[in-house]
Amino acid sequence: MKRPPETPAPADAEARKAVAPVICYPTETLPARPMEIYRRARQSLQKTSETVVPPREAACFHVPAGHFFRINSVEGPQVGDLNLWNAKDPSERFYSGKTRALHGTHLSTGDVMWSSFPQMRPMATITHDSLDWYGFDAFGGSVHDVIGTRCDPYTNQLLSGGDYHHCCHSNLIRAMSQETGLSPSEVEPMIHDVLNVFMCTGFTASTHQYFMKASPVRPGDYLEFFAEIDLLGCLSACPGGDCSAEHSSDTTTCYPLLVEVFAPDAASLAGWTAPEVNAYCGSHGR
Numbered sequence: 001m002k003r004p005p006e007t008p009a010p011a012d013a014e015a016r017k018a019v020a021p022v023i024c025y026p027t028e029t030l031p032a033r034p035m036e037i038y039r040r041a042r043q044s045l046q047k048t049s050e051t052v053v054p055p056r057e058a059a060c061f062h063v064p065a066g067h068f069f070r071i072n073s074v075e076g077p078q079v080g081d082l083n084l085w086n087a088k089d090p091s092e093r094f095y096s097g098k099t100r101a102l103h104g105t106h107l108s109t110g111d112v113m114w115s116s117f118p119q120m121r122p123m124a125t126i127t128h129d130s131l132d133w134y135g136f137d138a139f140g141g142s143v144h145d146v147i148g149t150r151c152d153p154y155t156n157q158l159l160s161g162g163d164y165h166h167c168c169h170s171n172l173i174r175a176m177s178q179e180t181g182l183s184p185s186e187v188e189p190m191i192h193d194v195l196n197v198f199m200c201t202g203f204t205a206s207t208h209q210y211f212m213k214a215s216p217v218r219p220g221d222y223l224e225f226f227a228e229i230d231l232l233g234c235l236s237a238c239p240g241g242d243c244s245a246e247h248s249s250d251t252t253t254c255y256p257l258l259v260e261v262f263a264p265d266a267a268s269l270a271g272w273t274a275p276e277v278n279a280y281c282g283s284h285g286r
Helices: 014-019 034-043 096-103 153-160 169-181 182-190
Strands: 046-053 059-061 067-075 080-086 088-092 112-114 122-127 142-145 195-203 210-213 222-227 231-236 257-265
Touching: 014 046, 034 122, 034 222, 046 059, 046 182, 046 231, 059 067, 059 169, 067 153, 067 195, 067 231, 096 112, 096 257, 169 182, 169 231, 182 257
Parallel strands: none
Antiparallel strands: 046 257, 059 231, 067 222, 067 257, 080 088, 080 195, 080 231, 112 122, 122 222, 142 195, 195 210
């Protein structure tokens, strides 16, 4: 909630406000991913592994480049917080802010999850979204956002005065600590802003605050990705359940999530090549 303005409006205030906006990053020249190849490859998928993510916990999984993975709702409405790293170099990780700047506040089929600087390249492309019918509702809400950072114990401590250890941030830390053998303090800097899978969010029209509402996800729904590079993923089943009321709670009804990895027939990927790292020279003018 912003304070009322203290500075008197200038005489041309309305004219200044009336200036039309422009898109910061027009995507017409952005290299497109080969969606037709992905659609063809989806017809030959064979499951190679699966990982169950328990409620209020997180779990890691691996996806080789050229494979698909799905995040599935299996028992009831549940949202998940997703982190991705280059499996061969974890310093390259999902860049939520740049993905938002390029594709908007919420992701769906055809959108790319971009990696961090200096590599900045596609990590994964969304190839199917069973909730794409939802669009944006009357409140301005939509699903799969790259707005929220993840629920965390630090903000929770400031707002409630208590310690809570099953926020998504902490869940991701525990799972990555177990996966890598590193201590929680060593792992914590690796945890980054997430893709909020199945979460329904937006900004209020009156105060422009980040809001959440009950997720429309139901068992059988899934979000599917194509791995552009070798990926290490970590998914937290949020302690907020469907996030209809709160997001750091031991009383909210929560459900597991299922991650499945699929291999397509190799011939079906003819014409696909893994993206190279960003071609910027790296001199930064020096």
